[in-house]
Amino acid sequence: MINISTEDQQNIIETAHTLADAARRAVLPYFRSPGLRSDNKLSQGFDPVTAADRAAETEMREILKRDRPEDAVLGEEFGARAGSSGLTWVLDPIDGTRGFISGTPTWGVLIALSDVSGPRYGLIDQPYIGERFEGGFGRALYTGPQGGGALAVRDTVQLDEAVLFTTFPEVGTAEEGAAFRRVSEQVKLTRYGMDCYAYALLAAGQVDLVIEAGLNPYDIHAPIAVIEAAGGIVTDWQGGAAHPGGRIIAAATPALHAQALALLGG
Structure with a gap:
């Protein structure tokens, strides 16, 4: 596990929110828009991708190239880019593209910062509803139309x-x-x-x-x-x-x- 300084943790958090904001701006013009087209990535079965997926990942990669050039990137649409820091941004510009093209608001943008041990920080963002869930570096928070607060799982045992x-x-x-x-x-x-x-x-x-x-x-x-x-x-x-x-x-x-x-x- 890589040691990440408090200062860099804060920079990672700020960068992740910047990425999520950019992805929101990129995808929302496409959501529920007339004539939205999707391509199938599979020869058998159905795994759709849209211009919104590609636009959001492109925007996020450009921000990372500018602000975190030493970090690696792994994204669904454009694959892996090597880095030298030992840290990798793992991006899914639209998780739930089937829902996206069906008009349901249960898809989301996934952003994580990981090292070889696994994820260290992550965001789940739902642009249409305006909800954002984040966890890592001592944070477990959500924000949404009705405000926000701390995240905590239930205590169900049966x-x-x-x-x-x-x-x-x-x-x-x-x-x-x-x-x-x-x-x-x-x-x-x-x-x-x-x-x-x-x-x-x-x-x-x-x-x-x-x-x-x-x-x-x-x-x-x-x-x-x-x-x-x-x-x-x-x-x-x-x-x-x-x-x-x-x-x-x-x-x-x-x-x-x-x-x-x-x-x-x-």
Whole structure:
């Protein structure tokens, strides 16, 4: 883990908010606009990308090139750029592009600052609603139309009292879907389709579990930072590090995490 000075921590926080502000300006003109087009990045299946995704990541990369040129960058749309500081900005300009092109306000901009140990600071930003969730460097905060305050996970410890989210009902492979259903059958409520907003809700104390599969690093670095700062737990399905991506479980409490892991087969 790289030692980051207090002064540099503050600079990172300010830079992250500058990036989020720029991404808001870039994407909002496209959201719910008539004739918004999307391209499919897959030859089989559907993984959309829009001009808004590309515009937001381009804006953020330009800011980092100007203000943090020694840091590396990993972004969904334009890949990796090497750096010399040992720190990497991990960017997802629109997490939830399927929701974006459908007009739902549950997509978000993900921004994280990571080193080899994993995320150190992260933001989940929802431009249309005007909500922002941040975690790291001793901060666990949210702001929104009704004000803001501290983030803190719920204290739920029984699986049958838990609210569970995932983005896609099919979750992943047939095996992964079956594992998810073993947990879903035990919880109080299961909901679908929230993308990164589900992780923000967990950090805000609104839900208890998020379980997904097939994630990339840029999908999960910012949520890890925010949820851990709020007191939650994020691992893979074996209880290991989550920042490489793959099969992910985020839980409000150690008790819920352990119960869900046992059912997932971890």
